[in-house]
Structure formats: structure tokens, C-alpha cells
Amino acid sequence: MQADKVSNSQQLIALGTTAALIVSCVSLYFYWQPFGVNIFSYLSISEILTRSALPLLLTSSTFIGALFAQLKTSRHGEGTNEASFQKKFRSELILSTALISLGTLGLYLNEFKSISAITTGVLLITFTTKKLHEVIDYIGQISGLPHSLTISFLIIVVLSASYSLGSAMNIKNGSRYQIAEISTKEIHIKGAYIGRSESEIFIWDRDLETLRIIEQASINTIELKESKP
Numbered sequence: 001m002q003a004d005k006v007s008n009s010q011q012l013i014a015l016g017t018t019a020a021l022i023v024s025c026v027s028l029y030f031y032w033q034p035f036g037v038n039i040f041s042y043l044s045i046s047e048i049l050t051r052s053a054l055p056l057l058l059t060s061s062t063f064i065g066a067l068f069a070q071l072k073t074s075r076h077g078e079g080t081n082e083a084s085f086q087k088k089f090r091s092e093l094i095l096s097t098a099l100i101s102l103g104t105l106g107l108y109l110n111e112f113k114s115i116s117a118i119t120t121g122v123l124l125i126t127f128t129t130k131k132l133h134e135v136i137d138y139i140g141q142i143s144g145l146p147h148s149l150t151i152s153f154l155i156i157v158v159l160s161a162s163y164s165l166g167s168a169m170n171i172k173n174g175s176r177y178q179i180a181e182i183s184t185k186e187i188h189i190k191g192a193y194i195g196r197s198e199s200e201i202f203i204w205d206r207d208l209e210t211l212r213i214i215e216q217a218s219i220n221t222i223e224l225k226e227s228k229p
Contacts, residue, residue, distance in 0.1 A: 019153060021045075023160050024052030031164035034172055035194060035204060035211050042197040096124035110175040113166035116159050123158050127151065174206055174227070181223045182214060189214065193224055 025040070025048060032039040040048075099121030106114025126132050136150050170176040171192050180193035180203055191203035191212060201219065203212040 019156075020049060020052040023156055024048050026157050027051075027160040027164045030161040031168050032194075034165070034168040035202070037194075037202060037211065039195075039197070042200060044198075047198065092124050092128055096121040099124070110173065111166075112169035112173065112175065113163055115166040115169075116163040119158050119162040120155065123155060171204055172206075177227050178224045179227050181225075182219055183221045184214065184218045185220065186218075192227075 028039050028043075028048065028051060043051075099117045103114040103117030103119075103121065106112075106117065136147060136154075139150055140147055171194060174192075178193040180189075180191060180201070182189040182201065182203070189203060189212060191205045194202040194204050194211075196202065196216070199216055201214045201216055201222070203214065204210075205212060
């Protein structure tokens with residue numbers, strides 16, 4: 001009995017670590033890709049895992065929603081056709097419509113992080129179809145993952161990717177970003193702050209639309225301040 005508990009705990013830790021690594025990699029890719037940066041060549045595995053904390057925190061509530069959806073589906077049964085199946089998800093359809101509407105309003109106001117609301121709304125709509133649930137059931141049969149965990153993981157990946165992409169677009173379009181003023185031994189650099197690794201700082205020159213990579217060892221001072229709308 002004790003051995004089974006230890007084995008289950010080890011499986012959960014391994015599954016959680018793998019999920020954190022995947023979510024972090026997806027989030028990092030969609031944030032850095034618009035700037036043409038292969039961030040994985042600058043980060044170690046431990047750094048990637050460390051950076052998984054924020055995307056996982058931002059999307060942790062999706063687990064609760066997925067479990068609720070799973071319980072609701074189990075309670076009502078499978079239904080006889082596509083139309084009756086979708087009737088069970090009226091609340092999800094209403095929520096998805098609200099998310100898409102709010103996301104569209106956010107884009108109109110130049111807040112590109114609202115892309116995450118739109119993508120989540122679209123994903124919720126797809127979850128009301130029997131075809132997708134059949135695919136998820138098939139994945140569960142192969143992987144052994146619970147239905148609700150598969151759904152929540154899909155939501156987390158999509159939400160993290162779209163949120164990171166929106167953050168990058170905010171910087172590139174100048175709607176919301178931090179201004180970095182860096183003094184090195186040779187020059188003074190000013191631009192939109194993208195991020196950093198252990199040894200480099202990445203700055204986006206919005207006027208020239210070019211990327212600048214500065215070695216942290218060469219920096220004398222750095223000042224970050226919010227841009228004015």
C-alpha cells in the first residue's frame with residue numbers, strides 16, 4: 001500500500017514537471033518568436049522550468065472549470081446527437097460568446113493580451129462538439145490521462161500561448177511596454193524592454209524595428225519605466 005502511494009506520488013510529480021515544461025516552452029516560444037529570437041538557445045532547462053510558474057499561475061483556474069465540465073457531462077449522459085449534446089453546454093456557449101466579445105473590444109482598444117480571451121472563447125465552443133470529446137477520449141485511452149486533465153491541459157496551453165503572443169504584440173505595436181535605458185562602458189541604449197536571460201538583456205528598437213542583445217556583464221546601469229499611453 002505504501003509503495004503504491006509512493007509510486008502514484010512520483011507519477012504525479014513527473015506528470016506535473018512535464019506539463020510545466022511544455023507550458024513554459026509554448027509560452028516562451030509565442031512570446032519571443034515575434035521578435036525573431038530563439039530564446040531556447042539562451043536558457044537552461046532549469047530556467048525554462050522557473051519561467052513556467054507565471055503561465056501556470058495565470059491559467060490554474062482552468063482546472064476547476066474543466067472538472068466542472070467533466071462532472072456536468074457525466075451527470076447528463078452522452079446524448080443522442082450533436083444538437084442534444086450541445087444543449088448540455090449552453091452555459092459554456094454563453095461564456096465563450098462573452099469572452100470573444102470582450103476580447104474583440106480589447107483588440108479595438110489596442111490591448112493585444114485580449115487575444116487570450118478570444119482564443120479561450122473559441123476553444124470553449126469546440127468543447128461543445130462531440131467530435132472533439134471523442135478525440136479527447138481517444139487521447140485518454142492512449143495516454144491514460146483523465147478526461148478533465150486532458151481538457152484543462154489543452155486550455156492551459158492555448159491560453160498561455162495566446163497571452164504570451166499578445167504581450168509581445170503590445171511591445172511591438174507600442175500599446176503597452178516598459179522603456180529600458182541602459183548605460184554601458186561605450187554607449188547609452190534606449191528601447192522597449194523585452195526580457196532577459198542569465199547573461200543577456202533583450203531590447204526592441206521600435207523606431208528601427210530591430211532587436212538589440214546586450215551582455216549583462218557590459219552594463220553599468222539599467223533603468224526600467226512604464227511607457228506613457
